[in-house]
Amino acid sequence: MELLKACDLAKSFGNTHAVKGINFHIEEGRCVSLLGPNGAGKTTTLKMLSGLLEPTSGSIDFKGEKAKDLREFIGYLPQYPAFYNWMSGKEFLVFAGQLAKLNRKEAEIRSEELLERVGLTNAKKRKIAGYSGGMRQRLGLAQALIHRPKLLMLDEPVSALDPLGRREVLDMMREIKEETTILFSTHVLHDAEEISDDILIINAGEIAVSGSLGSVMEKYRQPILHIEFESQAADWLKSITSYSVVSEVDIQGNKVSIVLNDMVNGKQTILQDIVDRKLPILKFETSQTTLEDLFMKVVKA
Ligand SMILES: Nc1ncnc2c1ncn2[C@@H]1O[C@H](COP(=O)(O)OP(=O)(O)OP(=O)(O)O)[C@@H](O)[C@H]1O
Numbered sequence: 001m002e003l004l005k006a007c008d009l010a011k012s013f014g015n016t017h018a019v020k021g022i023n024f025h026i027e028e029g030r031c032v033s034l035l036g037p038n039g040a041g042k043t044t045t046l047k048m049l050s051g052l053l054e055p056t057s058g059s060i061d062f063k064g065e066k067a068k069d070l071r072e073f074i075g076y077l078p079q080y081p082a083f084y085n086w087m088s089g090k091e092f093l094v095f096a097g098q099l100a101k102l103n104r105k106e107a108e109i110r111s112e113e114l115l116e117r118v119g120l121t122n123a124k125k126r127k128i129a130g131y132s133g134g135m136r137q138r139l140g141l142a143q144a145l146i147h148r149p150k151l152l153m154l155d156e157p158v159s160a161l162d163p164l165g166r167r168e169v170l171d172m173m174r175e176i177k178e179e180t181t182i183l184f185s186t187h188v189l190h191d192a193e194e195i196s197d198d199i200l201i202i203n204a205g206e207i208a209v210s211g212s213l214g215s216v217m218e219k220y221r222q223p224i225l226h227i228e229f230e231s232q233a234a235d236w237l238k239s240i241t242s243y244s245v246v247s248e249v250d251i252q253g254n255k256v257s258i259v260l261n262d263m264v265n266g267k268q269t270i271l272q273d274i275v276d277r278k279l280p281i282l283k284f285e286t287s288q289t290t291l292e293d294l295f296m297k298v299v300k301a
């Protein structure tokens with residue numbers, strides 16, 4: 001079922017057209033990643049969906065109806081969350097719960113539940129000032145979940161974290177996605193590949209690619225050869241672009257990545273050529289283009 005739909009959603013700041021009339025929808029129960037380079041419009045989009053920014057034009061439907069105030073249904077963790085550092089983790093959650101219209105008792109119970117859930121029970125009485133980056137981000141997740149939202153929106157939830165903190169938050173998101181629809185933005189394509197069901201790539205304020213991760217990869221995935229030589233093979237590389245099986249060639253010193261239109265024929269043609277010319281080959285590997293390759297292509301275009 002369709003949970004949220006953005007219709008021609010746009011936001012301008014003076015002459016900056018941050019989001020240029022985008023259309024997309026989010027299905028209930030999915031984990032959706034919003035990908036795009038710096039300045040693409042990810043934060044602006046999430047802020048409009050969460051009601052923090054008024055769109056310049058366009059509308060948002062929630063469960064098929066024009067949305068007015070979505071705060072009850074949406075939990076939001078900003079890109080740069082601010083905490084009251086003098087509060088303890090527990091105090092902060094109870095406070096957030098009351099802001100979200102839970103009564104004191106409900107806020108207390110829900111806070112305890114979430115502290116347990118995000119692994120902060122032992123630190124609940126400590127001042128937030130002493131929390132690590134990973135702990136703060138987990139507290140932020142708990143805060144966003146306090147009123148049992150239908151949609152959880154996370155803006156770059158792992159970007160500022162070290163590998164350990166990142167792993168903690170990703171594991172938590174994997175658990176949360178079992179019961180809550182998630183929309184999160186990220187630069188880390190590997191994370192998006194790991195946990196999302198659907199992806200949206202936004203570039204310069206426009207949606208460039210959207211769909212389920214599987215269908216997008218299926219549609220855009222191409223076979224790729226990674227070859228390493230003992231010395232540069234620039235002359236030969238120039239000549240292979242004329243083969244119809246070769247789609248793109250990316251040379252990095254003695255290494256080359258060759259995107260092929262057809263793996264079986266391409267591999268044979270290239271390998272035969274290398275053997276015929278007795279080129280000093282060190283490594284010859286086959287693989288498929290990744291989400292990162294697709295992202296680079298979309299963003300550079
Ligand atoms: N309050 C504002 N006033 C003026 N311009 C803004 C404002 N907020 C965002 N912008 C501009 O809108 C564009 C999109 O910004 P946005 O923060 O949405 O990008 P982003 O995809 O979240 O980038 P990042 O990956 O760096 O977080 C940028 O050009 C940015 O400079």
Ligand SMILES: [Mg+2]
Nearest residue numbers: 042043044079
């Ligand atoms: Mg941003």
